[in-house]
Amino acid sequence: MAVLRSLAALPLNLTRWKGNVVSRILLLVALLFAFPAQAVVTFDWVTVGDPENVGDTEIMDRDGTTGYGAVSYEYKIGKYEVTNIQ
Numbered sequence: 001m002a003v004l005r006s007l008a009a010l011p012l013n014l015t016r017w018k019g020n021v022v023s024r025i026l027l028l029v030a031l032l033f034a035f036p037a038q039a040v041v042t043f044d045w046v047t048v049g050d051p052e053n054v055g056d057t058e059i060m061d062r063d064g065t066t067g068y069g070a071v072s073y074e075y076k077i078g079k080y081e082v083t084n085i086q
Contacts, residue, residue: 044079 048071055070 043082045076046079047074047076049074 051072051074053069053071055067057066059066060068
């Protein structure tokens, strides 16, 4: 009986409870729209396969370096140009 009296004495603030539910629903909706949808993206790759490509022998006037373009390994690169908008 004492438990029932103590429960009856508790203030039941429905306005606060409803506000909590509404704010949680709004938070959920905001989170759903905050993250963009993700799409599956595939790339076509081509092999660049001249691993003993000799570098450029021209000496650069600006910094005296040379050897640009030398590649000592095979690698893959995207077949088509891709922009940030895509």
